[in-house]
Amino acid sequence: MFKIQTLNKIDPIGLKGFPLDQYEIASEFSNPDGVIVRSMKMHDMEFGSGLKAIARAGAGVNNIPIEKCTNQGIVVFNTPGANAHAVKELTIAGLLLASRDIAASIEWGKTLIGKGDEVPALIEAGKKNFAGQEIRGKTLAVIGLGAIGVLVANAAQALGMNVLGYDPFISVKHAWKLSRNVKHAEGMESLLANADYVTLQVPLNNDTKGFINKDKFKMMKDGVRLLNFARGGLVNNTDLEDAIASGKVARYVTDFPDEETLKMDKVISIPHLGASTAESETNCAIMAVDQIREFMENGNIVNSVNFPAAEMERNGGARIVIANKNVPNMVSQISTLLASEGYNIANMLNRNKAEIAYNIIDVDRKHADPILADKIAAINGVIMVRIIE
Ligand SMILES: NC(=O)C1=CN([C@@H]2O[C@H](COP(=O)(O)OP(=O)(O)OC[C@H]3O[C@@H](n4cnc5c(N)ncnc54)[C@H](O)[C@@H]3O)[C@@H](O)[C@H]2O)C=CC1
């Protein structure tokens, strides 16, 4: 029986994908085999010795201590693209919220409660204070052209915006999906100098923390509107406050409010609703469950952020999966040990990603002695071993 711990509310339709004769699902376990999480921060958590995999039902993995997981042989999955349409739609809403004074005008409307028959006239008289601008014909800079960025760029283009895209690491898959009308920005300076709107669709990591800072604000047009549906830490709050005070930034729409931004003028705060649609939550949960099952039951890895992709058909015999440091001579030591223990390799796959290598080895026996796992684990450089039957 595999124990799967859910750290946030995970969509029940997705969780139904776990067969209950093989999986136990609960929000509390002392030593689970797998964890499914959304946004809960896991950096201070201790991981039990049984933990094999963490699936992030979503895209961003900055709430998971990836390096610690890699060192402990824990495979971390995410669900790329599964919530992209939801975030695209809210980002488009963000463009409109940044352009028309919708949020403030709604609040103002409520102040007229009690004015009785005067309300319609007061509404007409007051609306001049909330005039805005159109997005059509304006230029949008999309920073990050992954699953969400491409959808945002294409949708904004379809709404009549000029769209500039920036992503030095764009994948071929996403480049194929990008509208040919989206222009490729040569560099950050020209990108920001030409944009009326800037939207961030990049992950938060060591390279992007504080990505939008005073240097970047200097490159932007006066009165720029900045959208952040990616992560709060991408924008330096002190520099943002200065940019708002000087009129450089006319609006900041964020899905990641914090104590500082909540107090700032010209900030429109949304409580991290980007992926909060029924469709997204279901898609993410289904994908996370499928990926965890494939790993638990077959050792196959799809959409891991810290382990290489590795998939091999089962041959009906026992399967040994091994993670080791990506250093020379590991495969030869493992295969020598298997031979000396009398195991014949029927099929084998070896993949690596950065400092980690992952092996799937099918032997031509139905069962492998659990002691074999201990012997493989004793090889210097081996991080994780499982026998799957
Ligand atoms: N508001 C919300 O609820 C949600 C927010 N997100 C956030 O959006 C981010 C992006 O999500 P996806 O598009 O699904 O991820 P993705 O991995 O498909 O795309 C990210 C893109 O950013 C690019 N990138 C990375 N560093 C960059 C840099 N320094 N400059 C320019 N481009 C860079 C990558 O090459 C990649 O193409 C996530 O990491 C997450 O933080 C994602 C889903 C929901």
Ligand SMILES: O=C(O)CCC(=O)C(=O)O
């Ligand atoms: O699960 C959520 O609601 C948050 C989604 C998100 O931020 C992500 O997928 O990166």
